[in-house]
Amino acid sequence: MSETERGGVPELVSEAAESDAADALRGLRERFVLDEVVYLDGNSLGALPAEVPxxxxxxxxxxxxxxxxxxxxxxxxxxxxxxxxxxxxxxxxxxxxxxxxxxxxxxxxxxxxxxxxxxxxxxxxxxxxxxxxxxxxxxxxxxxxxxxxxxxxxxxxxxxxxxxxxxxxxxxxxxxxxxxxxxxxxxxxxxxxxxxxxxxxxxxxxxxxxxxxxxxxxxxxxxxxxxxxxxxxxxxxxxxxxxxxxxxxxxxxxxxxxxxxxxxxxxxxxxxxxxxxxxxxxxxxxxxxxxxxxxxxxxxDGVSVEAVRAKSLAMTDFFLRCVGAYVPQGRVVSLTPAAHAERGSQVALRCDDAGDVMKRLIERGVVGDFRHPDVLRFGFTPLYVGFADVERAARVLGEVVR
Amino acid sequence: MSETERGGVPELVSEAAESDAADALRGLRERFVLDEVVYLDGNSLGALPAEVPxxxxxxxxxxxxxxxxxxxxxxxxxxxxxxxxxxxxxxxxxxxxxxxxxxxxxxxxxxxxxxxxxxxxxxxxxxxxxxxxxxxxxxxxxxxxxxxxxxxxxxxxxxxxxxxxxxxxxxxxxxxxxxxxxxxxxxxxxxxxxxxxxxxxxxxxxxxxxxxxxxxxxxxxxxxxxxxxxxxxxxxxxxxxxxxxxxxxxxxxxxxxxxxxxxxxxxxxxxxxxxxxxxxxxxxxxxxxxxxxxxxxxxxDGVSVEAVRAKSLAMTDFFLRCVGAYVPQGRVVSLTPAAHAERGSQVALRCDDAGDVMKRLIERGVVGDFRHPDVLRFGFTPLYVGFADVERAARVLGEVVR
Structure with missing residues (x-):
């Protein structure tokens, strides 16, 4: 089953693949212990680096x-x-x-x-x-x-x-x-x-x-x-x-x-x-x-914080675009500033039933977190999150809130 | 080479063996990662319990x-x-x-x-x-x-x-x-x-x-x-x-x-x-x-603090007696009260060249610690230290200070 068969917008799926292929930080993912989950909670607890155990x-x-x-x-x-x-x-x-x-x-x-x-x-x-x-x-x-x-x-x-x-x-x-x-x-x-x-x-x-x-x-x-x-x-x-x-x-x-x-x-x-x-x-x-x-x-070692920042912004931009494509208009509202100079490395979406939505996202393998009373938080950690993860997260969010 | 051949006082060596044989806490030593060192520094850093790794x-x-x-x-x-x-x-x-x-x-x-x-x-x-x-x-x-x-x-x-x-x-x-x-x-x-x-x-x-x-x-x-x-x-x-x-x-x-x-x-x-x-x-x-x-x-689990205390006092008593037997009179002076009601689970010996003496003790496999300017500290941890250890520590101390 290809990505598009699972409901992806073909342009976004291929853009994700191209961005991942061009990503100079891509190799760092291997330095972490990860699985098939899209882990967007590294702004709360970072994933386990492989060196640590x-x-x-x-x-x-x-x-x-x-x-x-x-x-x-x-x-x-x-x-x-x-x-x-x-x-x-x-x-x-x-x-x-x-x-x-x-x-x-x-x-x-x-x-x-x-x-x-x-x-x-x-x-x-x-x-x-x-x-x-x-x-x-x-x-x-x-x-x-x-x-x-x-x-x-x-x-x-x-x-x-x-x-x-x-x-x-x-x-x-x-x-x-x-x-x-x-x-x-x-x-x-x-x-x-x-x-x-x-x-x-x-x-x-x-x-x-x-x-x-x-x-x-x-x-x-x-x-x-x-x-x-x-x-x-x-x-x-x-x-x-x-x-x-x-x-x-x-x-x-x-x-x-x-x-x-x-x-x-x-x-x-x-x-x-x-x-x-x-x-x-x-x-x-x-x-x-x-x-x-x-x-x-x-x-x-050898990682430039500037490169991390560039990828972070590219990911949060891409996530917001994917959310726009996959999530019915008005169902969620971004609290995260659009201007790069005002944006960290997370996207916060206001959503009336955020607690319930986050539960279902996690069941579907997309892990973010819920902040009382109505905020979905998604953290983008450039060392181990890729653009295909971003597209998938937005797509699953769209499915969950429908 | 038996203990006495290595310079032990036969009465103290056999008393240690008898006390160890009668020690109800003896089996707990197996619950720790230990080696042939006499570790009398558990009052600073306790030994590694086997459960931990x-x-x-x-x-x-x-x-x-x-x-x-x-x-x-x-x-x-x-x-x-x-x-x-x-x-x-x-x-x-x-x-x-x-x-x-x-x-x-x-x-x-x-x-x-x-x-x-x-x-x-x-x-x-x-x-x-x-x-x-x-x-x-x-x-x-x-x-x-x-x-x-x-x-x-x-x-x-x-x-x-x-x-x-x-x-x-x-x-x-x-x-x-x-x-x-x-x-x-x-x-x-x-x-x-x-x-x-x-x-x-x-x-x-x-x-x-x-x-x-x-x-x-x-x-x-x-x-x-x-x-x-x-x-x-x-x-x-x-x-x-x-x-x-x-x-x-x-x-x-x-x-x-x-x-x-x-x-x-x-x-x-x-x-x-x-x-x-x-x-x-x-x-x-x-x-x-x-x-x-x-x-x-x-x-x-299942260890009585009262039993730990009884063994601790027996060990510090025995250590002080062994020090009396092995260390030339006046070479060290105990700072630790003789009365049980005033004694914790360590023995502190004042010794002019305590820093140097402790270095040599550690080289000989007896680990205590040195407290500036002139104190040798020996901690007795009843969960994993035995009476033979106590006798050996005092004997090596006697050899080192001569």
Missing amino acids: ARVEDVVRRQWGELRIRSWEESGWWTAPERIGDRIAPLVGAARGQIVVGDSTSVNVFKALVAAVRMAGEGRDEILVDATTFPTDGYIAESAARMTGRALRPVAPADVPDAVGDRTAAVLLNHVDYRTGRLHDLPALTAAVHAAGAYAVWDLCHSAGALPVGLDEHGVDLAVGCTYKYLNGGPGAPAYLYVRAELQDRFDSPLPGWNSHAEPFGMRAGYEPVAGARRGRVGTPDILSMLALEAALEVW | ARVEDVVRRQWGELRIRSWEESGWWTAPERIGDRIAPLVGAARGQIVVGDSTSVNVFKALVAAVRMAGEGRDEILVDATTFPTDGYIAESAARMTGRALRPVAPADVPDAVGDRTAAVLLNHVDYRTGRLHDLPALTAAVHAAGAYAVWDLCHSAGALPVGLDEHGVDLAVGCTYKYLNGGPGAPAYLYVRAELQDRFDSPLPGWNSHAEPFGMRAGYEPVAGARRGRVGTPDILSMLALEAALEVW
Whole structure:
């Protein structure tokens, strides 16, 4: 049974085949463990990189099982947070020595935001937070505000340039909106925050690994992100914290655990922070999750983030066209901006019965996710999703909603 | 070559053999991956339980690799923090529903101490902290004090009953001292803290899995602990947080991440904390490390903590006697209390050239650790260390220091 016999529009089916044939990233799919499912949920949990199982087995059986405590030195466990941070750095446009891996995104938001407020000094008494943020950032920002005696003010990202002022200590923004897939203008918003003398903290969860971020280039102060979405680090893999090199000496952590001490094995009663990115560390790193992430990042060797971005945009464009062809008009409405400059690597479709539709899509082998109350989310991960997958996803969606 | 030919005191060698033969926990050694090394560093990193490698492989290859995002429900990922907490509960004398697993010990100390201060209310303006604490607890306590506007006062645990008063909000104590192995009197100190109307926060890193803790019985308010020492959860395995059931409604977390929301997938802008132990959760749990820990805990099924404690005391007694027999008098001095009621499951020996001595011990197949500047630490993990190991360790120590 050919694709068109199964109801495909011949022009779209052949366009998909041509795009796949011309795709320079096509070979990377082999580096992942995949099956016949169209997996469009890599913006929630990335697929398993083929390198990972053997690496994890080595970490468990040899490094832990045989070397045991010696692995803290001999297997490089102790230095893993900053070593893996340096591996993430080029993917987000950061020079070495500015990123440490560890803790969850929420915990890193707390570190970054409290540190930013402290950098801003006593005179600035409010924090601005993206009013459309993924909820945890807002909850943690509320706690950071409460614990530093600042007011918290939710502001739509587009309104930040007007809202930020000489009372503003820090602004916490999402690079890509988790719900709609909207990409915010990191360079312009960071510049506006700086023009007001405030500090810009960016959450990169939905952008890192999908598009260029340019942390150093755009002068971002602090940033956090997770590693289990487009970076494929595994379920709940540790998050990361970026602290711009020039600000590291002023990074005053609210979680000054012993791993961030200048001499952690000196066992001193007084806290003296280490220099550099390590200052963002807290407690003992979770080695199994962390070294799985390290193996997962090997897939990026030699991959250009610009090429990933180009393919991502081509896929989301193509998906929107296929949806237009396969889904009855008005049955779904795209929440994702049409302009490339405003689009991340996912497409969000509003659909009255989204929960039920997503269930049936998954039964038919097309995996996206449902966001309460009425959003279908489809994430396009250029490392392992192809154009034929995109056409099939839209076609099955059309069948399901009819 | 028999043991005595290699320089053993015949009486000690045969006593070791008899004690091993009579040891009801002897069979548990088979549940761990071990070799001919005498591993006395399980108080730093527990040995690999034999269950773990296959479980981790299943988590990686099937749960992540095949089920992917579906595993959050189908493989029980989402509920792992409280499910594994319930597995730890009987080991520390807690009823179900009071422990969640996640984050590092340092992060949990921050949650527990800030929450305790908030429970105590505005009128109480100081926090007491164990003056001999493992450093990270002190650093984090300093931050908790700073961020809640309280003073921090270091106090020797024995002086807590005199020091605690109506100004005291919370007291942070270690159940067993990481350096000397001294066991503090948790029931009496908790009662003294309560008599002053303050909250008791205990760090169980060096006691859980080695001796009975009795959290519920003794009315402890909050507690934290790591899982990579006597619980054998693996390098950097997630820590846990205990919040006494009656206090859970008043647990006001400084890290209110989305995992602790009453309706985490409601994606609401306003934070509303869930009831119960889950309120201690923060961000997405690190599943690989967490499920390795879950497998590691299976070794405890049917094991009595009281039996573990009895063997631990027998081993540390025997070790001290063997050291007396094999090590020239005055060459090392025990820092570990002689009284059982004051002893944890490790022996600390002060030794001028401890760093060098430990290096040579490790070369000879006896692994303990060195704590700056002059302490040899030997941890006795009753699940997999036997009396012949104890005799051999002391004998090799005698040879090394001569």
